[in-house]
Amino acid sequence: MAPQRKLDLDPEVVRTARRLAARAAEPIIEMARTHTTVSVERALLRLAGLSGADGEGRPWANHLADAVRDQVGLEHGVALPVWDALARGPYGSLAHLAREAARGRVKFRLPAGSDAATATDAARKAARSGITRIDRRRAERDRMLRDTGDPAQPWIYLIVATGDIYEDIPQAQAAAREGADVVAVIRSTGQSLLDFVPEGPTREGYAGTYATQDNFRLMRAALDDVSRELGRYVRLTNYASGLCMPEIATLAGLERLDMMLNDCMYGIIFRDINPRRTFVDQRFSRQIHARAGIVINTGEDNYLTTADAVDAAHTVVASQLLNERFGHEAGLTDAQLGLGHAFEINPAVPQSFRLELAHAQLVRELFPDAPLKYMPPTKHMTGNIFAGYLLDAFFNLAGVMTGQSIILIGMMTEGIHTPWLSDRDLALENVRYVRDACGGLADDFVPRPDGFVAQRARQVLGETVELLDKVAGDGMLTAIAEGTFGVTRRPADGGKGLDGVVERAPGYLNPAIEILDAEDPHGARPGAHAEQEVPA
Amino acid sequence: MTVESPLGNTEAPAEPADTRQVIRPYGDTTGDGMVQMSFSLPVPAGKRAEAAALQLAAKMGLEPASVVHAKPMGPDFTFFIVYGRVGHLIDYASIPAPPEREYPLLAAPEVNRAIRRALGRRLVIVGACIGTDAHTVGIDAILNVKGFAGEKGLEYYGEIEVVNMGAQVTVAELVERAKAADADAVLVSQVVTQKNAHLHNTKQMAAAFHAEYPTAVAAGMGRPLLVVGGPRFDTVAPEDLGVDRIFGKGTTPAEVASYLVHALLPADALAPDPADGPTATPDDAHNATRTDAQPDDPAEGDTAP
Numbered sequence: 001m002a003p004q005r006k007l008d009l010d011p012e013v014v015r016t017a018r019r020l021a022a023r024a025a026e027p028i029i030e031m032a033r034t035h036t037t038v039s040v041e042r043a044l045l046r047l048a049g050l051s052g053a054d055g056e057g058r059p060w061a062n063h064l065a066d067a068v069r070d071q072v073g074l075e076h077g078v079a080l081p082v083w084d085a086l087a088r089g090p091y092g093s094l095a096h097l098a099r100e101a102a103r104g105r106v107k108f109r110l111p112a113g114s115d116a117a118t119a120t121d122a123a124r125k126a127a128r129s130g131i132t133r134i135d136r137r138r139a140e141r142d143r144m145l146r147d148t149g150d151p152a153q154p155w156i157y158l159i160v161a162t163g164d165i166y167e168d169i170p171q172a173q174a175a176a177r178e179g180a181d182v183v184a185v186i187r188s189t190g191q192s193l194l195d196f197v198p199e200g201p202t203r204e205g206y207a208g209t210y211a212t213q214d215n216f217r218l219m220r221a222a223l224d225d226v227s228r229e230l231g232r233y234v235r236l237t238n239y240a241s242g243l244c245m246p247e248i249a250t251l252a253g254l255e256r257l258d259m260m261l262n263d264c265m266y267g268i269i270f271r272d273i274n275p276r277r278t279f280v281d282q283r284f285s286r287q288i289h290a291r292a293g294i295v296i297n298t299g300e301d302n303y304l305t306t307a308d309a310v311d312a313a314h315t316v317v318a319s320q321l322l323n324e325r326f327g328h329e330a331g332l333t334d335a336q337l338g339l340g341h342a343f344e345i346n347p348a349v350p351q352s353f354r355l356e357l358a359h360a361q362l363v364r365e366l367f368p369d370a371p372l373k374y375m376p377p378t379k380h381m382t383g384n385i386f387a388g389y390l391l392d393a394f395f396n397l398a399g400v401m402t403g404q405s406i407i408l409i410g411m412m413t414e415g416i417h418t419p420w421l422s423d424r425d426l427a428l429e430n431v432r433y434v435r436d437a438c439g440g441l442a443d444d445f446v447p448r449p450d451g452f453v454a455q456r457a458r459q460v461l462g463e464t465v466e467l468l469d470k471v472a473g474d475g476m477l478t479a480i481a482e483g484t485f486g487v488t489r490r491p492a493d494g495g496k497g498l499d500g501v502v503e504r505a506p507g508y509l510n511p512a513i514e515i516l517d518a519e520d521p522h523g524a525r526p527g528a529h530a531e532q533e534v535p536a
Numbered sequence: 537m538t539v540e541s542p543l544g545n546t547e548a549p550a551e552p553a554d555t556r557q558v559i560r561p562y563g564d565t566t567g568d569g570m571v572q573m574s575f576s577l578p579v580p581a582g583k584r585a586e587a588a589a590l591q592l593a594a595k596m597g598l599e600p601a602s603v604v605h606a607k608p609m610g611p612d613f614t615f616f617i618v619y620g621r622v623g624h625l626i627d628y629a630s631i632p633a634p635p636e637r638e639y640p641l642l643a644a645p646e647v648n649r650a651i652r653r654a655l656g657r658r659l660v661i662v663g664a665c666i667g668t669d670a671h672t673v674g675i676d677a678i679l680n681v682k683g684f685a686g687e688k689g690l691e692y693y694g695e696i697e698v699v700n701m702g703a704q705v706t707v708a709e710l711v712e713r714a715k716a717a718d719a720d721a722v723l724v725s726q727v728v729t730q731k732n733a734h735l736h737n738t739k740q741m742a743a744a745f746h747a748e749y750p751t752a753v754a755a756g757m758g759r760p761l762l763v764v765g766g767p768r769f770d771t772v773a774p775e776d777l778g779v780d781r782i783f784g785k786g787t788t789p790a791e792v793a794s795y796l797v798h799a800l801l802p803a804d805a806l807a808p809d810p811a812d813g814p815t816a817t818p819d820d821a822h823n824a825t826r827t828d829a830q831p832d833d834p835a836e837g838d839t840a841p
Contacts, residue, residue, distance in 0.1 A: 178610065190676070270681055272676075272700065422615045
């Protein structure tokens with residue numbers, strides 16, 4: 001059911017907001033098109049099938065990319081030196097080449113002439129085979145959605161995070177049986193700051209489980225089993241964020257993950273990852289997600305954990321518009337834009353619930369076709385689990401009243417520990433009650449014209465336009481450096497990972513990017529259509 | 537002072553017997569000993585599961601107990617809510633008041649206000665992992681906005697300027713940066729402890745700062761405050777290493793921020809100031825709360841990331 005217009009927003013103001021977001025995003029997109037990063041290059045190697053790690057857990061993709069970088073630099077990309085070395089032999093495979101390179105036994109060069117043409121052809125073939133694998137996984141998802149059934153929205157989104165993939169699996173299956181439509185496996189603390197993707201099935205993590213290709217595969221297979229058992233496709237979510245965003249996006253595409261956290265500014269603001277690194281990595285990640293049919297989840301809810309949810313409401317909407325623009329540019333459809341927002345107003349604020357309704361309805365109307373992800377209260381969960389249970393019920397109520405698409409289930413033990421089995425069960429009981437009691441309430445909920453909710457929504461939209469005007473004028477990097485989003489100041493040359501950013505030289509080759517830039521990511525899929533471009 | 541009692545007794549009245557020194561949980565009657573608890577057992581729901589729940593309650597000292605709610609959670613688990621009476625007595629008088637930290641734990645708005653008032657500028661801290669230690673998890677937990685244990689890191693404090701130099705910083709680089717930034721405090725994290733590297737590195741760092749500021753009187757008086765943190769410092773005292781403070785495992789950003797205020801600002805920085813009013817500035821209105829279990833990053837993650 002398409003959400004109806006209820007707030008009487010001025011369409012001209014909405015168009016202005018989108019135009020300003022496009023203007024602000026343009027220089028960033030241009031930067032992403034003219035730079036590469038160590039992780040973008042490693043993602044190509046992973047797409048070409050390179051996996052595994054040495055005895056100390058350092059991935060062969062890192063060894064190979066580092067060896068190329070040390071000898072010839074990355075400004076031309078790894079593709080030419082790597083596939084040139086392969087062509088010259090005597091290496092039987094990419095993995096063999098990587099092992100030899102790690103031992104310092106490979107001499108890389110930038111090939112010219114017919115050698116360059118040979119290397120280019122081979123690299124293109126390798127990239128094509130990876131993209132084809134991603135396409136097959138997408139087709140497989142489409143088939144499973146048809147065969148097992150696609151649950152109706154709002155989807156119930158639940159988190160597991162034991163640190164041990166073999167413990168996560170039964171918990172995720174139990175969560176699915178109890179009603180979860182989406183299972184997210186939280187990553188181990190600090191993984192976003194690792195400049196490599198850990199390998200193998202992992203059994204130890206801190207407050208989460210490492211994102212690895214094996215863990216992805218094991219969990220997806222377990223959820224496939226339970227999807228068939230339940231007659232409902234259970235989606236799997238992980239995090240394409242941090243220093244290895246492009247590689248994790250690639251692994252997600254290869255292992256048929258369904259949704260990925262992928263925010264344009266989260267890593268910059270909350271993890272102090274360099275802004276340029278983030279934006280370059282992000283564009284590649286989003287192109288892969290678009291191709292893989294993965295829904296991204298953006299992280300605007302996080303701003304409200306640092307900034308005040310009333311005062312900063314417009315920063316959430318501004319960021320959503322920016323995420324939308326970056327997403328469209330990378331080929332994501334509206335149906336792949338799981339824009340985030342949150343129920344985080346201090347319950348001590350008078351009329352806090354009406355303010356929440358205004359914000360949630362505003363986002364719903366600005367992005368009618370996006371699978372919005374609505375996040376439960378965290379900041380004002382106090383340890384009083386009984387009060388927390390009530391607050392979560394109000395959150396669930398706001399979700400059904402405003403037609404949210406993906407509802408993350410709030411835990412009454414939020415902030416105390418990672419959810420216990422019983423915490424999840426109680427949380428699901430809470431949301432089931434609200435859904436059963438008033439699942440269709442969005443049909444009846446029409447805020448009074450010019451009433452409190454409508455006026456508040458218009459006010460937030462107005463502030464959003466003012467903010468985007470400033471961001472477009474100053475430039476996004478300046479705005480981020482000044483602490484516009486989430487309070488923190490992040491200068492363009494600060495933070496982690498800047499040394500992994502390289503400006504592309506003339507003749508730069510990355511055959512994965514060639515394919516992603518040139519082809520419609522949704523190909524001949526039924527119902528696929530190009531997104532409407534917004535003029536900058 | 538003496539009080540005339542109606543009986544003409546001129547002695548001070550006896551204290552009423554302090555029955556609260558020996559206590560039990562309170563449901564609705566003094567001494568009833570009633571408690572509630574909830575838990576799950578890894579067995580299918582049913583009469584046998586309830587008997588198991590009651591046996592657990594009895595072993596925990598609940599007598600009598602009653603299962604007021606038992607709910608299956610899938611085929612293999614049952615959730616219980618149990619009420620019961622505990623017979624245990626607590627001798628409250630014998631419980632020593634826990635030692636207090638020598639400084640009050642402050643919420644972020646209080647820290648910001650104290651800095652504004654006492655310094656009239658932002659407090660500058662420089663943080664790093666020194667030596668070969670590449671584990672930034674400790675310093676990031678204290679400094680990154682993301683924070684730790686539901687608390688935002690020091691970057692989130694409007695009145696604290698954080699320079700986070702990251703990992704594998706040399707002592708010379710750290711000293712140079714601290715001087716250039718005119719740091720009020722230097723925070724060093726040491727996680728790797730092979731061959732006592734954490735102790736050697738810390739001593740080397742402290743010695744370098746003392747050499748760089750030969751005329752310093754004390755921390756904050758001619759040199760920056762030197763703070764080190766890590767999981768394996770429990771056998772040493774700050775003076776052994778030449779630093780001003782050691783923080784151990786589980787330290788939260790608010791504890792560090794509160795210590796910085798205590799160590800670097802005059803005591804009256806915390807006095808109530810009517811001019812400031814009861815509320816903080818908007819930028820720090822809500823940061824004293826406990827939690828954001830944002831994934832990923834989380835916990836990771838990044839739900840995030």
